[in-house]
Amino acid sequence: MTVTAIVGAQWGDEGKGRIIDYLAQQADVVIRFQGGDNAGHTVINAFGKHALHLIPSGIFNPATQNIIGAGCVVNPQSLLAEMAGLAAAGVNLDNLWISARAQMLLPYHRTLDELEEKARGKDTIGTTKRGIGPAYADKSARSGLRIGDLLHPEWLEARLDNALRTVNRKLELLGGEPVDGQALAALVHEFRQKLGGRIVDTVPMLRRALEIDADILLEGQLGVMRDLDWGIYPYVTSSNPTASYAASGAGLPARAIDHVIGVVKAYSTAVGDGPLPTELFDADGQKLRDIGQEFGATTGRPRRCGWFDGVAIGYAAWLNGMTGLAITKLDVLDHFETLKICTGYRLPSGEIITDSMPDTPRLYEVTPVYEAWEGWLTSTEHCRSWDDLPRPARAYIHRLSELAGIKVDYVSVGPEREQMFAV
Numbered sequence: 001m002t003v004t005a006i007v008g009a010q011w012g013d014e015g016k017g018r019i020i021d022y023l024a025q026q027a028d029v030v031i032r033f034q035g036g037d038n039a040g041h042t043v044i045n046a047f048g049k050h051a052l053h054l055i056p057s058g059i060f061n062p063a064t065q066n067i068i069g070a071g072c073v074v075n076p077q078s079l080l081a082e083m084a085g086l087a088a089a090g091v092n093l094d095n096l097w098i099s100a101r102a103q104m105l106l107p108y109h110r111t112l113d114e115l116e117e118k119a120r121g122k123d124t125i126g127t128t129k130r131g132i133g134p135a136y137a138d139k140s141a142r143s144g145l146r147i148g149d150l151l152h153p154e155w156l157e158a159r160l161d162n163a164l165r166t167v168n169r170k171l172e173l174l175g176g177e178p179v180d181g182q183a184l185a186a187l188v189h190e191f192r193q194k195l196g197g198r199i200v201d202t203v204p205m206l207r208r209a210l211e212i213d214a215d216i217l218l219e220g221q222l223g224v225m226r227d228l229d230w231g232i233y234p235y236v237t238s239s240n241p242t243a244s245y246a247a248s249g250a251g252l253p254a255r256a257i258d259h260v261i262g263v264v265k266a267y268s269t270a271v272g273d274g275p276l277p278t279e280l281f282d283a284d285g286q287k288l289r290d291i292g293q294e295f296g297a298t299t300g301r302p303r304r305c306g307w308f309d310g311v312a313i314g315y316a317a318w319l320n321g322m323t324g325l326a327i328t329k330l331d332v333l334d335h336f337e338t339l340k341i342c343t344g345y346r347l348p349s350g351e352i353i354t355d356s357m358p359d360t361p362r363l364y365e366v367t368p369v370y371e372a373w374e375g376w377l378t379s380t381e382h383c384r385s386w387d388d389l390p391r392p393a394r395a396y397i398h399r400l401s402e403l404a405g406i407k408v409d410y411v412s413v414g415p416e417r418e419q420m421f422a423v
Contacts, residue, residue, distance in 0.1 A: 002258045003216045003239075005033075005246040006221025009316035009404075011270035012241075013296070014301060015328030016263045017041025018412060020057035020219050022420045028207070030058030033073040033241040033249030035221030036105055037078040038130040040296075043262050044415045048227035050312065054079050055096060056219050063091045067202050070101035071239065071249020073135040074147055076191040077107070080245065080294045090347075099251065102146025107136040107187075108179050115366045116176035123356065125235055126272030136238035138163070147199055150192040160185065160190035201249050211257060218246040224316040225270075231321050235274025243320040261409060262322040262399070264313060266330045269303040271296045275363040278342045279308035292332040307340040307370065310403035315357040317404040324409035327397060330389075331413040336375045341399060344369035350351070380413040387422050 004023070008014045021043045024030050039055035044050075045060055054074060070076060084095055109131030112118060116134070117127050127133060138144035143163050149156040154218055161181065165397065168178040181252075207309040209216060212220070221242040225231045227242050237247070237347070247254045270276045287307045288294065294303035317323070342354040345366035352369055376390035384387050401408045412420045 001127060002152050003210075003218065003252065003255055003256045004259040004260050005218040005220065005243045006242050006263060007220040007322075008226075008241055008321070009264045009313055009320070009325070010223045010268060010309070011225045011276065012039055012222035013262040013269050013271060013294075014151050014265050015042075015206070015412060016219065017046060017052060017057045018328065018415065018417070018420060019044045019261065019263050019326045019410065020217060021045060022063045022410070022417055023217055024058035026066050026215060027061070027064050027217045028059055029065045029067065029203075029209050030056040030218045030219055031069045031216065031250040032056045032072055032219045032221070033246045034226070034241055035068045035237065036073040036130060036132045036135065037082075038128040038132045039074050039239070041221075043137055043217075045417045047086075047091055049087070049415075050086065050402050053082055055082055058217065058219075059086065059091060059096060061165045062095065065095050066097065066206065067205070067250075068096075068098045068102055069202065069250045070099040072099075073103040073105045073132060073139070074098060075105040075131065076195060078148075080194060083256070095177050096198060097200050097202065097205070098147050098152070098198050100146065102147045103135055103139045104145045104147050104149065105131050106145070106184065108171070108219050109134040109138070111132060111176055112167070112170060112174070115171070119174060124273060126274065129286075131144075133238045138414070147195075150196060151199055153192070156188065157185065162186070163274075193345065206251055210252075216252075218250050218252075221247060224319060225312060230319055232274040232368060235272060235360070243322070259323045260320050261324050261326050261402070262316055262320055262406075263311075263326045263328060264308075265328050266308060266333050266396075266400075267292075268309050268312070270305040271301050271303050275360060276304050276306060277311075277345060277363065277366055277368050279304050280306045280307045284336070286337065287398050292329055298395060305316040307342055307368075308400060309342045309368070310400070311342060311345055311354060311357065313400065314355060322404070323404050324407055325401065325404055326410040326412070327400065327408055328412040330382045330393065330397070330411055332391075332421075334376065334379050334381075334394070337377060339373045339375050339396060340370040341373060341405065342368040343371055344347065381419065383413050383417070384421050386411070386421075
């Protein structure tokens with residue numbers, strides 16, 4: 001039995017979906033432990049290409065139980081649309097479950113998100129406007145509704161009435177239209193009819209899974225640099241995508257986690273605002289974007305691209321207690337004669353930081369310190385083992401491992417499931 005947390009070790013968009021899809025072929029349970037439909041995990045397999053926003057990436061294995069955990073905020077409309085797309089592709093959804101304790105994201109959360117971001121003027125956060133922040137804010141303020149409330153209509157009605165009194169005042173202040181309570185009540189009734197049979201208390205399920213030594217994967221969203229506490233605040237998500245939260249968001253004891261795999265691209269990307277020290281504004285940056293097809297799975301926004309950040313990976317590995325790395329999109333670097341790796345941040349004072357992550361204001365001021373590495377200028381897309389990789393590619397991966405301080409477990413050389421291999 002193993003419980004493995006899969007977490008993003010950069011700014012998000014690292015390719016976690018393909019790692020989960022690969023590992024879920026042997027997994028008994030896959031749990032999304034935080035986040036909402038503001039980010040997507042792109043998976044390509046026999047069912048086609050799918051961007052999963054809420055549904056765990058183990059859904060393609062009909063023997064795997066897939067749970068949307070209590071740490072998530074769930075937009076039922078988005079979930080139903082995602083389910084319909086998967087069903088149309090022939091994916092079996094019988095093993096999809098939602099924790100009764102997950103928060104419910106309602107249409108007014110998206111409206112508030114849009115109005116609040118607009119009110120920030122030039123000081124935007126770069127939110128996807130999917131309502132994630134307002135939904136988590138309501139959770140913390142204890143005014144939110146949970147998915148399990150759908151199973152208790154009278155309780156839900158009273159909670160909804162209380163919530164709308166505050167919500168409509170906020171909307172008025174921001175210049176929005178008030179919510180029609182009757183229309184919203186009808187909508188949540190529809191959610192109850194369509195999702196009620198999937199809403200469960202997940203703790204007994206997970207206790208049984210641990211008792212029978214099941215293999216469990218915990219799937220995070222985004223990455224450490226978007227963590228609410230440890231990321232580039234305020235340009236962060238509204239939850240904690242780090243491994244420390246994985247057990248809580250999934251509904252497991254912390255001691256249950258055996259392994260933590262950090263997922264990294266072979267270079268750096270980010271969507272949204274905030275500092276990205278290795279961002280490239282030249283032809284190399286555009287080349288990374290074009291070859292890597294770097295556009296957000298949820299929003300379609302172009303991703304900011306840059307060289308690999310060795311300071312960030314050291315920070316991510318330590319903070320998450322990572323036991324191994326999974327490197328994705330190595331094949332994108334096939335087309336570069338020379339590669340660069342950031343090994344330190346130079347402050348305006350001249351001091352070079354290598355073993356810590358400056359807070360956001362200082363991070364804007366740093367200059368990356370690079371070392372150059374030989375490219376390989378040959379395709380890696382058909383490599384299926386460590387020995388198949390060109391010598392310079394193996395040397396490059398060794399260097400990333402050194403900077404992280406942990407071993408590399410998996411390498412991906414393309415989007416297909418068979419283009420992933422264990423090292």
